[in-house]
Amino acid sequence: MTIAEMHVWFRQYAQQMGMQNVRAILPEQIDTLINTSIKDTIDEIVRANVGTTNDRVITDNAKLASVNALRTLYKVKTVNINDTNKIDSYKNEPYTMQSTQVESENAPLYYVDFAIRYNVGTGTSAKTTRWFPIRIIDDSYLADVLNDWVLSPRMRTPVMVIYKSIASGAGVEDSTFEIYVGENDAEGVSGIAEEANIKDIRCSYIKKPNKVQYLTDIGGTNIDSDLPEQLQIPMLKHAVDLYRASISGNLFAAQQQQQENNRELARNAARPDNDGYQS
16 A cells, blocks of 8 residues: 555544545645554554563563564664684673674664574685574673573574664664673584684564655655555554544543553463463
8 A cells, every 4th residue: 555545544433434535634644643553563563573571581582473574674684793803802791793794774673583693614614504493681681691500602592682883873763782702611512613714694673664755746656655565454454543633632642541451461361270280
């Protein structure tokens, strides 16, 4: 659905039926409502498909359970590293890379997952390992993880912290990725670490959606939504609801009520009688 068709659809349902071509609402106002609705739709899908609780002390970012809903926004990029340093040189130091190595024309909205693979050996005898998942943790847990015998990083289970790059200026969303591959001092592993180096890092992420704009009436070029087709009508319904809430002056109250409803649903879902328990 193009942005022009979205505007007609919006006026069809937001205004009196049959007046979809009457400009009672300005195009830039409709664009604002649609862009807000797009962001709310994406956030709702992420919130519904990402686990937000964990019974472990050190948490790992949950994976999106249903990426098909956002397939047009879901991107995967493999960054070729071919680091010249061997793994054993990173015993207590991270391998650092910038988000600009991952981002190109698609700026990430959410980073979903990272994986790593190595080159073992040199020259024609070098072999590429399979992909190993990278655990993404909060920087506040980094010291605990590095000193924990069970959770400490290894070649097969590296960890990563992400934070805003100190060198990035105001308005710039450049991030720093620090990857810890561990000490790898175990018998057998130490020999491999002396011959292995980082070959590739694979990143999957949800890119920022297009910011739609209807500019035909002023001689500009329209920008259409890149949401999947099946999400566009529900998104427009939400945009109409936002419009009606805004003209009635209770937008904040509606948001507060929705948050309270979400909390009530979470409480009900946690009750034993909803888990098949019978007295």
